[in-house]
Amino acid sequence: MSDDIVLTAGDAEVIVQPGNGGRIGGLRVSGTQLLRQGERFGCFPMVPWCGRIRDGRFRDGTTVRQMPLNSPPHAIHGTARDGAWRTARVTADEAVITYDLVEPWPHTGRITQVVALTEDTLTLTMSVETYDSSFPAQIGWHPWFNRTVEGADVTLGFSPAWQEERGEDHLPTGNRLDPKPGPWDDCFGMPGGVDVTLTWPERLELKVASREEWVVVYDEQEAAVCVEPQTGPPNGLNTLPRLVTPLEPLEATTTWSWRRL
Template identity: 65%
Template sequence: MSNDVSKHDETSPAGVTLKAGDAEVTVDPGLGCRLTSLRIGGSELLRQGAKYGAFPMVPWCGRIALGQFRNGGELHQMPVNHPPHAIHGTGRDTVWTTVRADDSSAAFTYDLGDPWPYPGRVTQLVELAPDSLTLTLGVEAAEDSFPAQAGWHPWFLRSLDPGESGASGESGEAVRLSFDAAWQEERGEDHLPTGRRIQPLPGPWDDCFGMPEGVDVTLTWPGRLELKVASRAEWVVIYDEQAEAVCVEPQSGPPNGLNTLPRLVTPIDPLEISTTWTWRSLARAGRTSA
């Protein structure tokens, strides 16, 4: 894969740290423009490590069946990086460029290239406020139109104090997820949507849900923090099958959507998606009411 950043070294672009109030976010353009840290009130919210944090999924989200998609009569093959499928796009494996940065916002870009077959440009805007973080992705076509998707894959820590065994009300208690989806995409044995929409099932999940009024998922670390993931997009993947973290992934289409629900990006019609994460301290609320 071109511009592979799996080996992050001292030649990679420097990370950018933004601050607002007691919130701090670090973005590493040399590691796929991934958020490597999100700290609120001194507590880290994201799982640490080169594969984790919160990375943009672009120019597709989730899996592409067998790594193949069509654009009109042309069949394209993407690298099969999660056999038997291709997963999560090429943006996370690419070195991005920092276009601008100030105390609380920054913009990053990269040019689409091999193995993606169509020229274009991707932009990520990161805007931090004392009680929110807004991320915006844009995908532009330089010449030919092509199907594309965009979204984010954050790894939120299951406990804000990893390693602690928190009983009810203690700081290490596991996060709770709350959301109300209109449907769940039935998942086949190949981990791809079958095309059937079903009533949402209880977890654990590695599943895509439909929210036609917009993504709205709340994560609550009891006694510590409440964080809401919102987006005008109507698709979200929930993944909570690991002990260390849970993922809430707003995205512009379902897994394998390049084939089943293509959204064409043209030179005059770019793709844009935003998500805003807002939070409030439950510890502070508890002290106030006491």
């Protein structure tokens, strides 16, 4: 099954799209759509890597792997958003969907995403597991929040410990800077966990939280703002790999909570 799934809780509604890369196609609160609409937007999973891989190459043990350059000269945002996921379980307010890794990713493995809705929160939990060989991986989410909601333009509030210096190739150089004012297409470190608040004045406040310490903020588009919690920085398969093993899957969670103002 890959049909769209509608979850409801109170006046909140979420559309889950297994057939469109396992993305969240929409989030409505009191009838107001918070996510940019369109086949490429909503909120898509970034897995088995997040952001860009330099030149599409990463080291996998003693082997150098090459991924397709879908954002030349780099590979970007993983492969799972390009495939159809399967629906494992659905209730009124929760969905579980899965995706089996296939080429061009060189390893077998299964990704599971749990989408859980309450009246004032959306929790996304994703895991990557393998029953075969170990491999490096990352997990993240790429939501496109509408910049304007009910006529109000969003403001961002967050206090990162550092900002990753961005090179001309859009990848972190390895240097850490004091956070600079936007606009951003940048990765930030939040060692206490991701904690970013989007406020549409006099309309709604939404907090993006995660125990992970990395977040990419992208606000260079006129229509939307992206706040992307992830398990490592862009190019992290090379610079800060997290290993998935048969005994230890990789798991991450993000929770969005909101309130009317």
